[in-house]
Amino acid sequence: MVRPLERLLVRLPNWLGDALMSRPLLHALRAAHPAAELRAVGPRELVELLAAARVFDQGHPWPAGRSGRAALERTLRAWRPEAALVLPPSFSSALFARRCGAAVRVGFRHEARRALLTRALPRPARGDLHLSREYLLLGAELGAHAVPLPDLALPAGAAERAAALLAARGLAGRDCAVLGPGATYGPAKRWSAERFAALGRALAARGLAVLVCGAAAERATCAAVAEGLGPAALVLAGETDLAAQAALLARAAVAVCNDSGLAHLSAAVGTPTVTIFGSTSSAWTAPLGRRVRVVQHAPVCAPCFQRSCRIGTPCLEAVTVAGVGRAVDQVAA
Numbered sequence: 293m294v295r296p297l298e299r300l301l302v303r304l305p306n307w308l309g310d311a312l313m314s315r316p317l318l319h320a321l322r323a324a325h326p327a328a329e330l331r332a333v334g335p336r337e338l339v340e341l342l343a344a345a346r347v348f349d350q351g352h353p354w355p356a357g358r359s360g361r362a363a364l365e366r367t368l369r370a371w372r373p374e375a376a377l378v379l380p381p382s383f384s385s386a387l388f389a390r391r392c393g394a395a396v397r398v399g400f401r402h403e404a405r406r407a408l409l410t411r412a413l414p415r416p417a418r419g420d421l422h423l424s425r426e427y428l429l430l431g432a433e434l435g436a437h438a439v440p441l442p443d444l445a446l447p448a449g450a451a452e453r454a455a456a457l458l459a460a461r462g463l464a465g466r467d468c469a470v471l472g473p474g475a476t477y478g479p480a481k482r483w484s485a486e487r488f489a490a491l492g493r494a495l496a497a498r499g500l501a502v503l504v505c506g507a508a509a510e511r512a513t514c515a516a517v518a519e520g521l522g523p524a525a526l527v528l529a530g531e532t533d534l535a536a537q538a539a540l541l542a543r544a545a546v547a548v549c550n551d552s553g554l555a556h557l558s559a560a561v562g563t564p565t566v567t568i569f570g571s572t573s574s575a576w577t578a579p580l581g582r583r584v585r586v587v588q589h590a591p592v593c594a595p596c597f598q599r600s601c602r603i604g605t606p607c608l609e610a611v612t613v614a615g616v617g618r619a620v621d622q623v624a625a
C-alpha cells in the first residue's frame with residue numbers, strides 16, 4: 293500500500309512517440325493520486341500537447357541552457373516534490389530529479405545512474421514488454437496501475453488552426469487521408485516513397501485528398517511521395533505545429549505512417565492508423581490507440597534496431613502496397 297502523494301514530479305520522455313506511450317502512466321498516476329499536484333517536465337511542444345488531457349497540473353518546458361535548467365531546479369526544489377518518476381534513460385534526467393530535491397526517485401538502471409535513483413529498476417529486455425508497460429512498472433512503485441486510456445485531447449485552438457490550413461488550400465470539408473513517409477531514426481524504418489505514392493493513388497481514387505505530412509526535415513521525402521501521387525496530394529511537412537498536426541490527423545479517415553512520432557500521434561487521437569515497421573520492434577513500440585494495424589514482415593534478422601541496413605532492408609521490401617491496402621481496409625472498416 294502506497295500512501296497518497298501530495299507533490300509528484302514526472303520527467304517526460306524527449307521523443308514524441310515515447311511521450312505518447314507514457315500516457316497510460318500519466319492517467320494511472322492521476323487516478324492513483326487524485327489529490328496530488330502533478331508536475332511534468334519535458335520538451336515544450338510535448339508538454340503543451342499532453343497538457344490538454346489535464347493529467348498533470350503544471351508543465352515545465354525543459355530549458356535549453358544550463359542557467360535555465362538551474363533556475364528550474366531551484367523552482368522545483370522550492371515546491372518540494374515528494375517523488376519523481378524519471379522516464380528518459382539518461383544520466384542527466386536522473387541528476388535533474390535529485391537536484392529538484394525529490395526524496396523518492398524512480399527510474400530504470402542505465403548509464404551509471406543507479407546512485408542518483410532511490411529505486412533503480414532493472415529494465416526488461418527490449419520488446420519483452422510494450423514501452424507503455426515499462427513505464428507503468430515505474431508507476432507501480434508509487435501505487436499507480438493501468439486505467440482505461442482515452443483518446444488524446446486536442447489543445448485549445450488546434451482544430452481551428454487545422455481547419456484554417458485546409459481551407460486556405462481549398463480543401464475545406466474534404467475527406468482526407470494522411471501519409472507519413474518520414475522517420476527521423478533512419479532509412480531502415482522508411483518504406484519507399486514509390487510505394488507510399490502508389491498507396492496514395494489508391495486512396496485518391498476513393499475520393500480522398502491525400503495530406504503528406506512530417507517534420508520540416510522530411511519535406512524532401514514528402515515531396516517525392518507527392519510527385520509520384522499527382523494533384524490529389526498536398527505536402528504539409530513542417531507547416532504545422534504539433535497540436536495542429538494532431539488536429540489534422542483527428543480529421544483524417546485513415547493515416548498510413550512509418551514507425552514514427554506521426555504514427556503515434558495519429559493512433560493517440562483515435563484515427564484509424566496503419567503503421568509500417570522495418571528494423572524496430574512492434575512488440576515494444578506499436579502505437580497505442582483504438583484503431584491501429586501494424587504491418588511488419590520480420591525476417592530472422594529483425595528486430596535489429598539499426599538505422600540503416602547493409603542487406604537492402606528486405607524487411608521493408610516485403611511490405612507490399614496491396615498488403616498495406618488490406619490493412620487500411622481492415623482498420624477503417
Ligand code: SF4
Nearest residue numbers: 571593594596601607
Ligand atoms: S538487418 Fe534485417 S531487420 Fe534490420 S533493417 Fe536489415 S532487413 Fe530489416
